[in-house]
Amino acid sequence: MKPLSLNTVTVREKWGLAECIEGCARHGIPGISPWRDVLAAMGVDAAARQIRDAGLTLTGLCRGGMFPAADAAGRAAAIEDNRRAIEEAHKLQARSLVMVCGGLPPGSKDIQGARRMVREGLETILPEARAAGVTLGLEPLHPMTCADRSVLSTLGQALDLCAALGEGVGVVLDVYHVWWDPELSHQMARAAGKIAGFHICDWLVPTTDLVFDRGMPGDGVIDISGISQMVSAAGYDGFVEVELLSRRWWAEEPDEVLRIMKERHARVV
Amino acid sequence: MKPLSLNTVTVREKWGLAECIEGCARHGIPGISPWRDVLAAMGVDAAARQIRDAGLTLTGLCRGGMFPAADAAGRAAAIEDNRRAIEEAHKLQARSLVMVCGGLPPGSKDIQGARRMVREGLETILPEARAAGVTLGLEPLHPMTCADRSVLSTLGQALDLCAALGEGVGVVLDVYHVWWDPELSHQMARAAGKIAGFHICDWLVPTTDLVFDRGMPGDGVIDISGISQMVSAAGYDGFVEVELLSRRWWAEEPDEVLRIMKERHARVV
Numbered sequence: 330m331k332p333l334s335l336n337t338v339t340v341r342e343k344w345g346l347a348e349c350i351e352g353c354a355r356h357g358i359p360g361i362s363p364w365r366d367v368l369a370a371m372g373v374d375a376a377a378r379q380i381r382d383a384g385l386t387l388t389g390l391c392r393g394g395m396f397p398a399a400d401a402a403g404r405a406a407a408i409e410d411n412r413r414a415i416e417e418a419h420k421l422q423a424r425s426l427v428m429v430c431g432g433l434p435p436g437s438k439d440i441q442g443a444r445r446m447v448r449e450g451l452e453t454i455l456p457e458a459r460a461a462g463v464t465l466g467l468e469p470l471h472p473m474t475c476a477d478r479s480v481l482s483t484l485g486q487a488l489d490l491c492a493a494l495g496e497g498v499g500v501v502l503d504v505y506h507v508w509w510d511p512e513l514s515h516q517m518a519r520a521a522g523k524i525a526g527f528h529i530c531d532w533l534v535p536t537t538d539l540v541f542d543r544g545m546p547g548d549g550v551i552d553i554s555g556i557s558q559m560v561s562a563a564g565y566d567g568f569v570e571v572e573l574l575s576r577r578w579w580a581e582e583p584d585e586v587l588r589i590m591k592e593r594h595a596r597v598v
Numbered sequence: 599m600k601p602l603s604l605n606t607v608t609v610r611e612k613w614g615l616a617e618c619i620e621g622c623a624r625h626g627i628p629g630i631s632p633w634r635d636v637l638a639a640m641g642v643d644a645a646a647r648q649i650r651d652a653g654l655t656l657t658g659l660c661r662g663g664m665f666p667a668a669d670a671a672g673r674a675a676a677i678e679d680n681r682r683a684i685e686e687a688h689k690l691q692a693r694s695l696v697m698v699c700g701g702l703p704p705g706s707k708d709i710q711g712a713r714r715m716v717r718e719g720l721e722t723i724l725p726e727a728r729a730a731g732v733t734l735g736l737e738p739l740h741p742m743t744c745a746d747r748s749v750l751s752t753l754g755q756a757l758d759l760c761a762a763l764g765e766g767v768g769v770v771l772d773v774y775h776v777w778w779d780p781e782l783s784h785q786m787a788r789a790a791g792k793i794a795g796f797h798i799c800d801w802l803v804p805t806t807d808l809v810f811d812r813g814m815p816g817d818g819v820i821d822i823s824g825i826s827q828m829v830s831a832a833g834y835d836g837f838v839e840v841e842l843l844s845r846r847w848w849a850e851e852p853d854e855v856l857r858i859m860k861e862r863h864a865r866v867v
Contacts, residue, residue: 433803438821440777473742475778476803476819486780508709509744511755534702534745536808550745552707 331527331557331565333594334360334388336572337367340586342579346371350383356587360388360568362427362526368417377421388568389466389501389526390414390423395431396450397443397480403434404446411454418463424567425466425525426458427501432477443480451494459497466501466525467491471509473539483507484516491523499525502560503572505532505543508551517559524565528572529553529598543575546593553597569598600796600826600834602863603629603657605841606636609855611848615640619652625856629657629837631696637686646690657837658735658770658795659683659692664700665719666712666749672703673715680723687732693836694735694794695727696770701746712749720763728766735770735794736760740778742808752776753785760792768794771829772841774801774812777820786828793834797841798822798867812844815862822866838867 335358337349344352346367353361361380368376368390380387393414398404418426430447433440451465458465467487470479481487484507487500500523507513531549536542546553557569571590578586604627606618613621615636622630630649637645637659649656662683667673687695699716702709720734727734736756739748750756753776756769769792776782800818805811815822826838840859847855 433819438819438824440821444780471742472740472778473805473808476801476805480778482778482780509741509749509751511713511751532745536742536745539742539805539808550702550707552709555707 330595331567331569331598332359333591334358334362334386334568334570335587335590336362336391336528336570338364338391339571339573339578339590340583341367344583346376347379348583350379350385352583352587353385354383356591358587358591359384360386360570362387362389362391362570362572364391365414365417373417373420380421386568387421387423388570389425389427390418390421392427392429393465394428397431397434397446399434399436404450407431407450408453411450412457415454415458415461415463419461423463425464425499425501427466427468427526429468429470430479430481432475432480440475440480447480448490448493451490451498455494455497464525465498467498468501468503469506471506483510483512484520485512488516488519488523499523501526501528503528503530504551504553504556505530508532508556513556514559517563520563522564524560524563526570527557527560527565527567528570530571530573538576541574541576543573545573545578545589546571546597557598569594599864599867600836600838601628602860603627603631603655603837603839604856604859605631605660605797605839607633607660608840608842608847608859609852610636613852615645616648617852619648619654621852621856622654623652625860627856627860629655629839631656631658631660631839631841633660634683634686642686642689649690655837656690656692657839658694658696659687659690661696661698662734663697666700666703666715668703668705673719676700676719677722680719681726684723684727684730684732688730692732694733694768694770696735696737696795698737698739699748699750701744701749709744709749716749717759717762720759720767724763724766733794734767736767737770737772738775740775752779752781753789754781757785757788757792768792770795770797772797772799773820773822773825774799777801777825782825783828786832789832791833793829793832795839796826796829796834796836797839799840799842807845810843810845812842814842814847814858815840815866826867838863
């Protein structure tokens, strides 16, 4: 069974990074994946030390990307931010830097243009990522986030980009974003050696919000076990992160969230 | 320019079918596409007569489909309902019967199984549709509706199904459902002769509801004009329906909605 990792966004309303690290140790969760806001609050050096001292594996740093912008200054600022993210991922020895690539610039209807900005942004930062030994993990996001979060929408599209960019680039797969895709099993056959991260949560029926209504694994309709087997068949035997953006679970006591996610991980993966 | 058609769901909270027919005549909108609930309320024969008397073209009947069900009785009931829909479409001389194929049966995580039920359902009703001269218009729906409305999610998937089913089956394209698709232009090249309907509305940023927050054409981020040109290049020169499921527009005075949609149609198509 793939070992479990806590993505810190899952308990973001009640725990900072120090509490997440202690919580993982207390619950016997061997991996952690911080978002950069909680990382900044603790400081990168202190975080690296405490994560190492707790014996945790840092499975991914969330997140780089967000390349498209309305003007050159905005695009340059995005590149600068991605450089800082690479440096942080290097210091933390993160297994990958998760890339949420960005949507349309405000006011734009030019999706091809936004896709070009994503590719150009990745090409610009890739030499530095390679030099730092940081894998860029391209995460295709659900098409409902295309306008404002990610014009990278499918596994097939992410693998095409991997192939074009070459070494140092992989894909991060979240079942929430890819479960609906009729091309999923076909594309998974191309993903061997390219999977840099695997995230789980669940699709609820009904879903009441496009961003903040993800379900606890097992509470929805995604065949998580089936997708996990595909990911194994593609040669990935790394960690599985639970990443919940959910108003319902954010309101819960974090120790209870960790207890339940550990139990669900054992059942559904 | 492709002529305009009113999909009756756009004004469903304030107008029945009779008012829609009169409204189209009053605003010089030459096409209409009724949903089956307003059709049933008026009666099929009366509707056919009034639509003909008003000189309107019936561009599509919404909707058949919804094939997957948890048991054989449920699937048989869906087939029966589709048979009635074909009969109605025949009486109305509708250009197509729009197929919203259905999501996962309640409690199921078996997306492959649901896709099989869709295909088997279509195979079952196709001989009757052919005999009645009714084109089945397969409408791929946005992946965010996969769990509860349509496991048919992309144009590519719909065209594969067309090819497998043969004569009498086409695709209905709604910009809202396909605009994000990285395969869109590539798949559109396969769609020549297969497009049985074209719907427009817009993707708002932010979108606050997965079903009832569609935008008026021009108010969102979709390059409607670009997609309309692709549809023309694929040989479609039929009507363009405005189909809005929107709490905001449902609250508006319907004559005002028709006035604005007519103006937007002239501007964005």
